[in-house]
């Protein structure tokens with residue numbers, strides 16, 4: 001890390017436990033709906049790469065991963081289906097003088113414009129199914145935007161294609177950090193994290209680590225207020241409320257699979 005690296009870009013202290021919660025970061029562009037916290041990228045990717053390595057972010061949004069990694073000399077290829085997102089990400093990198101480390105292009109993550117076996121690692125932060133309708137917010141093409149899929153099955157099928165592409169562009173020694181959250185949709189709890197885990201395994205990846213990421217510390221007041229309101233509604237018998245989903249998963253996958261050991265119990 002260079003001496004000019006902002007102190008908040010140092011590796012977060014919570015690495016080393018499987019419960020992650022990070023504080024504010026001065027350059028998290030919260031105006032981009034669903035942007036990640038830079039510390040997630042540092043904790044989830046930086047441990048596995050070295051300066052000069054190439055990381056691919058196939059759904060880069062506002063480019064948080066590109067910026068967090070550029071401060072550490074890591075090159076990134078950043079793609080998104082939204083022209084608006086690409087413009088925001090480019091501007092953020094340019095404002096910090098980090099463009100030599102990062103390229104930004106419009107692309108559908110199901111067909112990555114990258115040669116096979118070129119990237120050391122991937123940071124993959126897809127839509128949480130239909131939680132944020134990115135095409136509606138960004139004016140991108142609804143047919144290509146995975147948050148606009150007509151059904152959950154169609155969403156999973158599309159994500160399967162993206163994972164296959166991530167696998168193709170990774171070096172055999174490569175890995176991928178997935179950030180994802182579950183979703184309540186039409187009364188059903190959709191275990192998006194579990195389902196994406198299965199898709200990674202089917203594609204030949206093995207799980208290296210799973211972490212539960214809590215909302216940013218500064219969001220807890222709002223959550224507390226919401227929880228008090230919900231508890232009161234429950235107490236008054238007004239509504240049968242569901243628990244708020246407050247956690248994300250951050251899973252680290254490795255491309256080369258270590259075979260799972262099958263335990264055989266002696267009779």
Ligand SMILES: C[S@@+](CC[C@H](N)C(=O)[O-])C[C@H]1O[C@@H](n2cnc3c(N)ncnc32)[C@H](O)[C@@H]1O
Nearest residue numbers: 035036059060061062064080081108109145146
């Ligand atoms: C959760 S956001 C990523 C946020 C990003 N990590 C950040 O910090 O700003 C998911 C992104 O996926 C993009 N997206 C949706 N469908 C896509 C597709 N088929 N190919 C590429 N990007 C897509 C959306 O435009 C959105 O920016």
